[in-house]
Amino acid sequence: MKIKLLGAAVAAALVVVPAAQAATVETVASGLNNPRGVAIGPDGAVYVANAGKGGKLCRGKGENKFCLGLTSSIVKVANGKKSVVARRLLSAAGAGGVFATGVHGVSVAPDGRVIEVEPALSRAGDYVLMRALTDLVVASSACPDDITPTNGGNPTDIMVRVYP
Numbered sequence: 001m002k003i004k005l006l007g008a009a010v011a012a013a014l015v016v017v018p019a020a021q022a023a024t025v026e027t028v029a030s031g032l033n034n035p036r037g038v039a040i041g042p043d044g045a046v047y048v049a050n051a052g053k054g055g056k057l058c059r060g061k062g063e064n065k066f067c068l069g070l071t072s073s074i075v076k077v078a079n080g081k082k083s084v085v086a087r088r089l090l091s092a093a094g095a096g097g098v099f100a101t102g103v104h105g106v107s108v109a110p111d112g113r114v115i116e117v118e119p120a121l122s123r124a125g126d127y128v129l130m131r132a133l134t135d136l137v138v139a140s141s142a143c144p145d146d147i148t149p150t151n152g153g154n155p156t157d158i159m160v161r162v163y164p
Helices: none
Strands: 002-005 012-017 037-039 046-050 058-060 065-076 081-094 114-116 137-141 158-161
Touching: none
Parallel strands: none
Antiparallel strands: 002 158, 012 137, 037 046, 046 065, 058 065, 065 081
């Protein structure tokens, strides 16, 4: 089966659960600061890249005002508790923290070290292949932020293939 998604703010979710069961949603962290990328560590901890909210060093006026600061971070969520693993990273945002950019991606090494805090480096043709060993929920999005010039302002298609 092929599913092709189009558009700048398109998000698709594939749900594979028996019809009699209702999906459950659990909040594992709140109070994040413009969260972006997520990674799962070898111990099951969840790492979240937070773009931050800019800062107090501002330039421009009105809608063109942007502010810089050291409010971007990486947060680790384990056993129901949040801890900051990297803090005081550069963030830029509009007044009040809107349209924030900062750390957008995070990767975790097999030994648990945070090894990457960069924007995604994917290129055309890159892919991720996963094998489901149990029922699962999968979410995929293509350029989910339609208010910043993601992908040069030219969103592209994303293809999701599901094999039986």
